[in-house]
Amino acid sequence: xxxxxxxxxxxxxxxxxxxxxxxxxxxxxxxxxxxxxxxxxxxxxxxxxxxxxxxxxxxxxxxxxxxxxxxxxxxxxxxxxxxxxxxxxxxxxxxxxxxxxxxxxxxxxxxxxxxxxxxxxxxxxxxxxxxxxxxxxxxxxxxxxxxxxxxxxxxxxxxxxxxxxxxxxxxxxxxxxxxxxxxxxxxxxxxxxxxxxxxxxxxxxxxxxxxxxxxxxxxxxxxxxxxxxxxxxxxxxxxxxxxxxxxxxxxxxxxxxxxxxxxxxxxxxxxxxxxxxxxxxxxxxxxxxxxxxxxxxxxxxxxxxxxxxxxxxxxxxxxxxxxxxxxxxxxxxxxxxxxxxxxxxxxxxxxxxxxxxxxxxxxxxxxxxxxxxx
Amino acid sequence: xxxxxxxxxxxxxxxxxxxxxxxxxxxxxxxxxxxxxxxxxxxxxxxxxxxxxxxxxxxxxxxxxxxxxxxxxxxxxxxxxxxxxxxxxxxxxxxxxxxxxxxxxxxxxxxxxxxxxxxxxxxxxxxxxxxxxxxxxxxxxxxxxxxxxxxxxxxxxxxxxxxxxxxxxxxxxxxxxxxxxxxxxxxxxxxxxxxxxxxxxxxxxxxxxxxxxxxxxxxxxxxxxxxxxxxxxxxxxxxxxxxxxxxxxxxxxxxxxxxxxxxxxxxxxxxxxxxxxxxxxxxxxxxxxxxx
Numbered sequence: 001x002x003x004x005x006x007x008x009x010x011x012x013x014x015x016x017x018x019x020x021x022x023x024x025x026x027x028x029x030x031x032x033x034x035x036x037x038x039x040x041x042x043x044x045x046x047x048x049x050x051x052x053x054x055x056x057x058x059x060x061x062x063x064x065x066x067x068x069x070x071x072x073x074x075x076x077x078x079x080x081x082x083x084x085x086x087x088x089x090x091x092x093x094x095x096x097x098x099x100x101x102x103x104x105x106x107x108x109x110x111x112x113x114x115x116x117x118x119x120x121x122x123x124x125x126x127x128x129x130x131x132x133x134x135x136x137x138x139x140x141x142x143x144x145x146x147x148x149x150x151x152x153x154x155x156x157x158x159x160x161x162x163x164x165x166x167x168x169x170x171x172x173x174x175x176x177x178x179x180x181x182x183x184x185x186x187x188x189x190x191x192x193x194x195x196x197x198x199x200x201x202x203x204x205x206x207x208x209x210x211x212x213x214x215x216x217x218x219x220x221x222x223x224x225x226x227x228x229x230x231x232x233x234x235x236x237x238x239x240x241x242x243x244x245x246x247x248x249x250x251x252x253x254x255x256x257x258x259x260x261x262x263x264x265x266x267x268x269x270x271x272x273x274x275x276x277x278x279x280x281x282x283x284x285x286x287x288x289x290x291x292x293x294x295x296x297x298x299x300x301x302x303x304x305x306x307x308x309x310x311x312x313x314x315x316x317x318x319x320x321x322x323x324x325x326x327x328x329x330x331x332x333x334x335x336x337x338x339x340x341x342x343x344x345x346x347x348x349x350x351x352x353x354x355x356x357x358x359x360x361x362x363x364x365x366x367x368x369x370x371x372x373x374x
Numbered sequence: 375x376x377x378x379x380x381x382x383x384x385x386x387x388x389x390x391x392x393x394x395x396x397x398x399x400x401x402x403x404x405x406x407x408x409x410x411x412x413x414x415x416x417x418x419x420x421x422x423x424x425x426x427x428x429x430x431x432x433x434x435x436x437x438x439x440x441x442x443x444x445x446x447x448x449x450x451x452x453x454x455x456x457x458x459x460x461x462x463x464x465x466x467x468x469x470x471x472x473x474x475x476x477x478x479x480x481x482x483x484x485x486x487x488x489x490x491x492x493x494x495x496x497x498x499x500x501x502x503x504x505x506x507x508x509x510x511x512x513x514x515x516x517x518x519x520x521x522x523x524x525x526x527x528x529x530x531x532x533x534x535x536x537x538x539x540x541x542x543x544x545x546x547x548x549x550x551x552x553x554x555x556x557x558x559x560x561x562x563x564x565x566x567x568x569x570x571x572x573x574x575x576x577x578x579x580x581x582x583x584x585x586x587x588x589x590x591x592x593x594x595x596x597x598x599x600x601x602x603x604x605x606x607x608x609x610x611x612x613x614x615x616x617x618x619x620x621x622x623x624x625x626x627x628x629x630x631x632x633x634x635x636x637x638x639x640x641x642x643x644x645x646x647x648x649x650x651x652x653x654x655x656x657x658x659x660x661x662x663x664x665x666x
Binding site for chain 1: 382
């Protein structure tokens, strides 16, 4: 009896699920999901992702949607916790989204990768860790709307080793996968560091490490971490003990938030940006549209990349008769020379859309390009 | 001695004074209502944002920022007492642990809602000036924090041991029921305690902002370190809060220097464990009757 009732329940719930699917097909609605950090330590970055995607969706809907179908945006908060990102992704996946915009932290994307492969939904990310789009990790379901970090580091290393050519360099990096990969890249490019120091997540005082860097008397210090707030803190403390040493920084320094925190300390810092705001008329106009849609939204490479990713996804969806994930995946892979806000996207066999960064130097409070490799 | 050790000593004392300042908030509450407030670290975070609002957005001078922060946090303290402490009073340690941890989460998320998730900067009053004293770099902000901590230690000690109100507060901590039977308005004592404790947390937040930035992520780790300082210093001891804080600060900085940053927290916790094994009562162990 119990068994039969269970079966009945199952059958009826399947019927309801089928009906809702049918209903949504009738209403011609396309669901795009965003699984990212809206709260927690990564909220500042996660909210930029959501803001960029929202602007893209609003603009497409204002023009009548995709082939007449309205786009519905669903946002799930991962609370900046790897476990949270799995929950957020699974919750979104149950609403039958055509595409999901994933978190921007490399380790979160690596945690999600097996689930993405299993659910077979195309996922966009702005995570720059090289591994994220490895074929055996992503299985071809992850697309990157950002330059992979190895290519960005290479741009920075090329510039630093020829134009700055420090006789003696030192490095301080965050004690995680991201920081370590930056250190390894510089080391394998031939940077012989006279002092190597790390800091932990949540550390607020780095003076012991910086004093050791200072003792090595370097001409340049590399700062490699992911949170702009931490990069600002390290810069402040570096400037106390080494006011004139050249700072070469990860892309954590390539956002306005960083400069606002480091104040004068940010001046002259060399970093690499996927994108420099306001460098073209289109990006200037886009920044205005973003601010008009949400006055709290931050104009940054993260919000711009997320906008581009959503636009590319919706273009791919529009090119297909049915919103079938496998077809959409093929359509995204086929996109070449798409002019986005951040740059020109051409997806390669790995799923990487952008292929280089711009080396910039903070000059009078603005990021000034010193080389362009796109 | 290598001048670098002198510099490390200065930095360690500076960071230790911050832990001490936060620990004082813990100690006051332990002394009067005998509860550990795990939301104390979040007041450090909130103090930074409140200070930023008065100082940078409304343009108040520094002294006015401090006064306004004290007022705002004293009011928040009464709210905290009514909403978090009073409904749970009489509960055991775990009840208050969960209650105050929940409060910490709420405070953090409300702060994010009001001020947004980005970190900000508030560099009053010294604007990152550094003085070179015989080869040792001194940050005046560090001196200000140390002075404030010492002042508060002395002030609190005097208040709790030399004034009638302070005695009432201590009596309440020792035996709430007896104190109530003897006519102490224990409810008011609780309210006053939380107001004072939050005000100290808020002021600490304003003073720490130039060093740690105004950031949602400031509170948790600082709160944890201050908690360690409270245990090492002697559970509920006022001078112990400062001594414990300075010890934790020094241990951290020298651990980072001699090993790497990865060892900083493990070494701090090892010292805590060592204290719990060898001298569980802390540096300033006091008889229960003299607890302060």
